[in-house]
Amino acid sequence: MKVAVIGIGLIGGSFARDVKKLHPEVTIVGLDKNQTHLDEAIELQIIDVKGDLDALADADMVYVSIPVNAMVHELPKILDAVGDDTLVMDAGSTKRLICESVAEHPKRRNFMACHPIAGTEFSGPSAALEGLYDGKTMIICEVEKTAFKLQERALAIFQAIGMRIRYMNPEAHDKHIAYVSHLSHISSFMLGKTVIEKEKNERDIFDMAGSGFESTVRLAKSSPDMWTPIFEQNKDNVVETLEEYIQNLTTFKELIQKNDFENVHLEMSNTNKIKQILKGIPLTKK
């Protein structure tokens, strides 16, 4: 078996590690515009060899995990390069523009639009973890546009690495993911910014920060190179979630200013039900 991974970072590298564990005989070809990452991936035994687009013609499977702005440009070229029997999967955090970028491609049936809900705040090959996908959700969009036997090949590997599958259309994916992922990142980045700005001359103040602050600000460590194009591609949905979030914060602030602490309490009590909701979310192993 030959598997190509394009973009050898946290997501692609973790996929490579899982595939290697399942199929020790596999040859994993790595492609990345960052030569240092490629060298690191070989040293870490995440990939077997470096390659280029020519390596895709006889690959059984190509996993593309690059920033979503690069994805829309590279995916058509990748599909041009693959063989008739090659399965191409992406791991992009947006789905509408990615699906559109290959909608009319003659090899559209070789492509499966995927978004693994897995990750950490770290990036690069050294962040790749065996078992990252275990117990996580894989969202698949427009599954009916992928050739049936390639669907089967994809599902077999996803199930083997422990993922649960959810099917969704690209528009619904982008709308909902703005709430449960993109907004979290922005809330965390701006929380970090607010505190850093205020406390820039008083670094000792961070001695006062506890695990609660650490938890809410964790995502502010995420890669701007990865997240900027996500916000760009999902602009309308992200702006909508931000407006609702800002409105809720403003209302909460006004309740405090009006000394309406009965409703401050009520707002928090109503949100406590997040406890039950979160029980269904698998945690990332650290």
Next chain:
Amino acid sequence: MKVAVIGIGLIGGSFARDVKKLHPEVTIVGLDKNQTHLDEAIELQIIDVKGDLDALADADMVYVSIPVNAMVHELPKILDAVGDDTLVMDAGSTKRLICESVAEHPKRRNFMACHPIAGTEFSGPSAALEGLYDGKTMIICEVEKTAFKLQERALAIFQAIGMRIRYMNPEAHDKHIAYVSHLSHISSFMLGKTVIEKEKNERDIFDMAGSGFESTVRLAKSSPDMWTPIFEQNKDNVVETLEEYIQNLTTFKELIQKNDFENVHLEMSNTNKIKQILKGIPLTKK
């Protein structure tokens, strides 16, 4: 040795567990207006006996961990009831009003104003953890107002349970804690609210949520009974932090709307330095 713990929840119960471990011969008296919590604390062997204010006269140490609105009413009565050689410490998340509530009390020198930066999003005696305080920061305010030999007694126990000590005045405490703790809680509660409101008819959508969402929304599980009075007592500082946070979110949203993704990237890059800052924060063991 006799130690009284007033308010047997996460914070008081964890303190009791640590004291018991250090001094197995201690008698721990529990006081709580919630009889179920008291019974539970006895069953869990967190306290030895239930008591009332009469039990404080010959106590060596009294640890008061009740909501901060109750604290300002109860602390003077507690000081009335203690003996001349009893040390009283509070664990309130605000400090200015608490210090003011006992400023003129004849037994002010028996009191030490404390805020342990430790906790989880859970509450009640069953949430109490041995070792919760290990490696955490204890903020002490107005230390010069506490009798010297009682300071020594307090420091000995804090050091024995693994805490590092920071001294601060109550106003500075309340101002900075609004940034590194109170704002995190509100950002998390409102994030939870925004997502729950949007997705109330689509519970399956939470399948799309990953560990990033779980992390940013974790504090939205916190107790409204505990947090409402904190926001009330620290109203001015909390409103100020919220205004800055809302302003930062609004600016970020406008950058996205204007397609100024260069500055979107820059905002996130500038905030990435939170990585270095966070390295100093001890994590709560789960």
